[in-house]
Structures are given as structure tokens and as C-alpha cells.
Amino acid sequence: MIRTLAAASLRRHPARTILAILGVAVAGALLLDMVMLGTGMRESFRRFLLVQGFQLRIAPKGTLPMDTEATINGASALLRTLRTNPDIIAITPVLGAQIHVLQGTRAITSFAVGIDESTEADYQLEAGTNVAAPDHIVGNAAFLTAMHVHRGDTVDVVTGFDPQLRTYVGRRRLVVVGRGRFFYTSAEQPVAAVPLATMQAMGGPERADRVSLVLARVRDSANADSAAAWVDRTIPRVSTISTDAAMRQVDERMGYFRQLAVILAAVSLIVGFLLVTTLVTVSVNERLGEIAVMRAIGVRRVHIVQQIVLEGVTLSLVGAVAGLGLGLVTAHFLNAILSDFPGLPATFHFFLFQPSAAARSLGLLVIAGILAGVYPAWRAASLPIAGTLRREAIA
Amino acid sequence: MTASDTRAAPQGDSLSTAPVVAVRDAHRDYRMGQEVVRALRGVSLEIAPGDYVAIVGPSGCGKSTLLNLLGVVDRPTEGQVLIQGRDVGAMRDREATSFRLRNIGFVFQRFYLMAMLSARENVELPMAEAGMSAAARIARARELLDYVGLGARERHRPGQLSGGEQQRVAIARALANRPGLLLADEPTGELDAHTGAEIIGLFRRLNEDGTTVVVVTHDGELAAAARRTIHMRDGQIIPPT
Ligand SMILES: Nc1ncnc2c1ncn2[C@@H]1O[C@H](COP(=O)(O)OP(=O)(O)OP(=O)(O)O)[C@@H](O)[C@H]1O
Numbered sequence: 302m303i304r305t306l307a308a309a310s311l312r313r314h315p316a317r318t319i320l321a322i323l324g325v326a327v328a329g330a331l332l333l334d335m336v337m338l339g340t341g342m343r344e345s346f347r348r349f350l351l352v353q354g355f356q357l358r359i360a361p362k363g364t365l366p367m368d369t370e371a372t373i374n375g376a377s378a379l380l381r382t383l384r385t386n387p388d389i390i391a392i393t394p395v396l397g398a399q400i401h402v403l404q405g406t407r408a409i410t411s412f413a414v415g416i417d418e419s420t421e422a423d424y425q426l427e428a429g430t431n432v433a434a435p436d437h438i439v440g441n442a443a444f445l446t447a448m449h450v451h452r453g454d455t456v457d458v459v460t461g462f463d464p465q466l467r468t469y470v471g472r473r474r475l476v477v478v479g480r481g482r483f484f485y486t487s488a489e490q491p492v493a494a495v496p497l498a499t500m501q502a503m504g505g506p507e508r509a510d511r512v513s514l515v516l517a518r519v520r521d522s523a524n525a526d527s528a529a530a531w532v533d534r535t536i537p538r539v540s541t542i543s544t545d546a547a548m549r550q551v552d553e554r555m556g557y558f559r560q561l562a563v564i565l566a567a568v569s570l571i572v573g574f575l576l577v578t579t580l581v582t583v584s585v586n587e588r589l590g591e592i593a594v595m596r597a598i599g600v601r602r603v604h605i606v607q608q609i610v611l612e613g614v615t616l617s618l619v620g621a622v623a624g625l626g627l628g629l630v631t632a633h634f635l636n637a638i639l640s641d642f643p644g645l646p647a648t649f650h651f652f653l654f655q656p657s658a659a660a661r662s663l664g665l666l667v668i669a670g671i672l673a674g675v676y677p678a679w680r681a682a683s684l685p686i687a688g689t690l691r692r693e694a695i696a
Numbered sequence: 697m698t699a700s701d702t703r704a705a706p707q708g709d710s711l712s713t714a715p716v717v718a719v720r721d722a723h724r725d726y727r728m729g730q731e732v733v734r735a736l737r738g739v740s741l742e743i744a745p746g747d748y749v750a751i752v753g754p755s756g757c758g759k760s761t762l763l764n765l766l767g768v769v770d771r772p773t774e775g776q777v778l779i780q781g782r783d784v785g786a787m788r789d790r791e792a793t794s795f796r797l798r799n800i801g802f803v804f805q806r807f808y809l810m811a812m813l814s815a816r817e818n819v820e821l822p823m824a825e826a827g828m829s830a831a832a833r834i835a836r837a838r839e840l841l842d843y844v845g846l847g848a849r850e851r852h853r854p855g856q857l858s859g860g861e862q863q864r865v866a867i868a869r870a871l872a873n874r875p876g877l878l879l880a881d882e883p884t885g886e887l888d889a890h891t892g893a894e895i896i897g898l899f900r901r902l903n904e905d906g907t908t909v910v911v912v913t914h915d916g917e918l919a920a921a922a923r924r925t926i927h928m929r930d931g932q933i934i935p936p937t
């Protein structure tokens with residue numbers, strides 16, 4: 302009977318009920334988007350840093366992360382030293398450099414990384430095969446477009462190119478064997494991967510034994526931070542950062558941003574709460590006579606409260622479910638807009654849907670809906686019966 | 697339907713002389729800021745089981761106030777109200793609510809049915825509150841609607857019924873839990889003479905079937921149908937001369 306009555310009073314003003322549900326849905330969508338935004342950027346950074354499970358980034362000392370000009374010399378000695386640590390179970394060196402692709406009189410600029418053939422450390426293959434021979438190259442979609450090439454074509458690649466003098470340090474004809482998605486560069490910037498040895502050789506004697514970066518994987522049972530400390534102690538010319546440490550820095554820097562997201566999420570919760578309170582209050586106030594009659598014929602106060610609270614819960618529950626859909630659609634849309642921002646890596650996602658986080662935030666919204674109904678319900682159920690009936694009879 | 701169906705708890709011979717209602721020197725003051733309205737000024741009365749009492753008097757003399765005390769929706773400022781031997785003025789809200797549910801049937805001038813529920817659901821409401829099973833209360837609601845002559849209208853909403861029909865549904869609702877006392881405040885006040893007469897007939901039949909009835913009314917015909925009339929003025933009962 303309580304359910305019948307709750308459903309009946311929601312049906313009494315269908316337009317009002319639908320508007321309230323829509324309002325709660327919008328609040329829920331904003332709440333969900335803020336939660337998705339708060340976790341999405343952090344998670345993107347983490348995935349970013351934790352490429353293929355390499356928890357350590359070993360870079361030349363005193364450089365900024367992803368600085369492509371600075372390099373570490375004595376690369377082979379460095380790799381040998383790293384291999385002596387039993388906690389480090391895999392290493393992959395990377396050498397980044399600017400390259401030019403010569404096409405007649407034109408020279409088109411691109412960025413390239415020399416990588417260990419055994420790991421796709423910096424990219425994920427989308428089509429074709431990986432670099433397996435010294436004359437192989439894998440480019441991203443922007444690279445293939447900029448160079449007007451397809452898989453199987455040959456490109457004329459030079460390093461250390463001087464556009465005025467048209468001189469270069471190294472030159473190779475490389476076969477495009479695959480297309481990949483590169484993690485650290487934006488989708489519109491051309492970038493390619495070649496075998497590390499090819500990259501080192503093209504840099505001339507000066508680059509023969511250099512790398513920009515070494516990624517290392519630490520065994521699960523070992524502590525990545527202490528492995529990083531060991532590397533820095535043992536090899537003074539590098540500085541090492543673990544994923545965890547990098548995440549702590551990211552967290553620190555994104556602190557303000559996350560706070561903002563939390564505040565906006567809280568605001569949308571409050572808006573949802575106020576919406577339900579308003580609707581329940583309005584609906585209760587026009588039913589004071591009905592409630593007094595129910596009390597007069599012997600309906601217990603708790604049953605009246607239950608009925609009214611059930612109305613609030615229904616509104617917020619339906620609103621939350623609608624908000625989930627709306628939130629996902631808007632997040633998708635906003636993500637597409639934000640990802641077009643120039644210079645952002647293609648794999649960077651601003652919004653991340655985590656079912657548990659979504660359930661928690663929308664659960665909060667439903668709890669807010671329950672609380673919103675309790676006060677007006679209790680107040681109405683506690684009015685003096687005779688006095689209320691008398692007032693209603695006059696009205 | 698027989699008498700025992702609508703009557704309250706079966707009244708044993710030994711109990712039949714004990715009054716259903718006993719009011720002892722009841723006062724009811726309404727405080728409005730500085731002013732005090734003395735709606736009842738020392739009312740005493742007894743109503744025996746099976747009686748049919750009409751309370752009459754000029755507007756504002758305290759009839760509704762008295763009826764609200766009998767219905768346990770209000771408390772006396774002073775004095776005692778005993779219903780079936782229980783001091784209802786001293787009850788806590790929870791107890792008073794349950795007492796109303798099981799012992800009192802209320803009929804209002806404006807019917808006050810739940811607009812979104814059907815006639816049958818309206819009659820079921822007090823039975824659902826009393827914890828009766830759905831099957832049992834549907835059966836009884838149908839019986840009661842038959843009794844008030846609305847068996848064919850059980851699915852209709854109040855908005856689809858005339859005033860007189862709504863009042864009959866309200867009477868069926870008041871009888872749902874077999875109350876010992878049926879109270880009505882101006883039950884014909886919103887009805888024309890013809891439909892009013894139907895309601896008057898229904899009350900009489902109810903009383904003949906054993907229900908104790910108290911009505912407050914300005915309607916001479918309704919008052920005339922009662923076995924006994926209590927006259928009030930200025931918050932007091934005028935003693936019969
Ligand atoms: N809740 C209240 N607050 C203040 N005064 C009240 C209240 N209820 C009743 N009164 C006053 O108490 C007096 C008696 O009111 P009551 O409703 O009992 O009269 P009544 O005999 O039923 O009148 P009517 O025939 O017009 O219904 C009136 O003066 C009324 O104004």
C-alpha cells in the first residue's frame with residue numbers, strides 16, 4: 302500500500318515528476334563527469350608512465366622528462382651495470398632524435414625514436430609488423446600522411462640535417478613496415494620508430510653509444526623506489542624516477558585541479574539534494590490534508606514517512622540512472638573536444654569511467670535523495686491532526 | 697451483511713452496560729498568542745454501546761472540538777476522555793494511532809478520499825495498515841462496498857464518483873477495521889437533500905446493525921434520525937429540560 306500510494310502521488314503530476322527526474326539526472330551527470338575527470342587524468346598519467354610495465358625511467362641527470370636533446374653517453378656500459386641488479390628484470394633503451402625525410406627538393410621534419418626491437422616501448426602497433434631489421438621503420442598515421450607513404454614504401458631518412466646547406470650526418474633508405482599509435486606524442490605530430498642500432502648509427506660516431514632514456518622493469522616482489530635509488534647511487538650521470546614517485550608528483554601538481562573537481566561534484570550533489578527536497582516539500586504541502594486524514598484513520602507516522610521518502614528515493618534513483626547515461630554521453634563528447642587540443646598525446650583521456658567510482662558517486666546521490674525526503678516527511682507526519690484538518694477544510 | 701459484520705468487537709452481556717464513551721469535565725483551550733479560545737468548557741457525557749447520538753448547536757459552539765476528542769485526534773486541555781474504558785487523552789502518539797486504527801471510524805464532511813486510489817483501494821487502506829493480507833482485505837473491501845451500495849464501482853476513482861457516492865466509500869473505509877465507534881462530522885454538509893437522505897438511511901441501518909454512531913450536524917433530518925440528541929452552546933452541553 303505504501304508503494305501504491307508513493308507511485309500514485311508521483312503520477313499525480315507527471316510533468317513535475319519528469320522535470321525533477323531530469324534535474325536530478327543533470328546533477329548526477331555533472332557529478333559523474335567530475336568523478337570521471339578527477340580519476341581520468343590521473344589514470345591517463347599512470348598508464349602513460351607505466352608503459353608495458355616498466356616502472357623506472359632512467360634519464361640524463363638534470364633534464365626534464367621527455368627532453369629529446371639530452372642523451373646519456375656510455376649506453377652499453379650503463380645497460381651492463383643495470384643488468385647486474387637482480388631486481389631489474391627487463392630494460393629497454395630509447396634514443397630520440399629529429400629526422401628529415403627527403404622527397405626531391407623537400408625535406409619533411411619528423412621526430413623518431415630508436416628502440417629495442419624486442420619491445421614496443423613507446424607505441425602500440427596498429428597495422429603491419431614491428432621493426433625487425435635494421436632498415437625497418439614504423440610511423441604513426443600523421444607520419445604516413447605527411448610523407449605521403451603507405452606500408453611497404455621506402456623513405457629516404459636523414460639525421461642532423463641542415464636545411465640551408467642541405468648537409469646531414471646520417472642517411473638511410475628505410476622500408477615502412479607498420480603503423481603505430483605513439484604514447485607520448487599528439488596524434489597530429491608525425492613520429493616514427495626505428496631500431497636503436499640504426500638510430501645510433503645514423504647519428505654518427507658522436508651518437509653511436511648514446512641513449513635518451515632507459516626504461517626498466519623491476520620484479521614484482523622488489524620495491525621500485527629502492528631500485529631507483531640504487532640506479533642513481535650506482536650511475537651518477539643519470540636520474541631515475543619510478544612510476545610511483547612520478548605519480549606522487551602528478552598528484553601533487555593536480556591537487557588543485559582535483560580539489561576543483563571535488564567541489565563541483567559536491568555542488569552537484571547539493572543541487573540534487575535541494576531539487577528532491579524542493580519537490581518533496583511542494584508535493585507534501587499540497588497533501589497536508591490527505592496526510593492528516595491518513596493519520597486520523599490510524600496510519601502510523603513511520604508509514605507516512607516511508608511513503609514520502611520512497612517518492613524521493615524513486616526520483617533520485619531514476620534520476621541517477623538517467624544521469625549515468627547522460628554523464629557518459631557528455632564525458633565522451635567533452636573528451637573528444639579536449640583531446641583535439643593540440644600537442645596532447647593521442648592516448649590521453651580526460652574522463653575515465655570506473656564502475657565502482659560511478660556506483661559510489663551515484664549511490665551518494667541516491668542517499669542524498671533519501672535524506673532529502675526525511676525532513677519534509679517527518680514534519681508533515683507530525684503536524685497536529687485536528688488542527689490540520691480544520692485548516693484544510695477552510696482552504 | 698449482518699449486524700455482527702459491521703459492529704465492533706462483539707459486545708458481551710456483561711459489558712453491554714459499560715459506556716463506549718465517557719467524557720468527564722473535558723476542557724479544550726486554544727491558545728492564540730495572548731488570547732485563549734475556550735472551545736470546550738467542562739463537557740461531560742456518556743454514550744452506551746449501540747447508541748446513535750447527534751450533537752447539534754450553533755456554529756463555533758465546540759461540536760467538532762468535542763468530536764475530535766472522541767476520535768483521539770486531539771486531547772483535552774483538562775478532564776478525561778475514556779473510550780471503551782481507556783483514557784485516550786493520556787496515550788502516546790503511537791498508541792493513539794493504533795487505537796484509532798482499530799476502534800474508531802471517521803467520516804468527514806468533505807469525504808477526504810485518496811484521489812489517486814480506487815474506491816476499493818481507499819477502503820483497503822486502513823486494513824493494509826492493520827496488517828491484513830491482500831486477499832482478505834480485498835474480500836472485505838468488496839463486502840463493505842456492497843453494503844453501502846457501491847459494489848459495481850470498486851474500480852472507480854473518487855473523481856469519477858458523485859459526492860454522495862464518495863461519502864459512502866468514506867463510510868465503508870471508516871467501517872473497515874470493525875470500529876466500536878463511528879464518528880461523523882457534518883457527513884451530509886456537502887450533499888443535496890436527496891443524497892443526504894441516502895447517507896442518513898445508511899447511518900440508521902449501520903446503527904441498527906449494531907454500530908455505535910456519533911454525528912455532528914446542522915442537518916435537522918440527520919439529527920432526527922438519531923436516538924438521542926445532545927445540544928451544545930458556548931463550549932458546554934445544554935442539559936435536557
Ligand atoms: N485549531 C484551533 N485554533 C484556534 N481556535 C480554534 C481551533 N479549533 C477550533 N477553534 C475555536 O474553537 C471554537 C469551537 O470550534 P469548533 O470547530 O469546535 O466549532 P463547531 O461547533 O464545530 O462549529 P461549526 O458548526 O461551524 O463547525 C471556535 O470558536 C473556533 O474558532
Ligand SMILES: [Mg+2]
Pocket residue numbers: 759760761881
Ligand atoms: Mg465543526
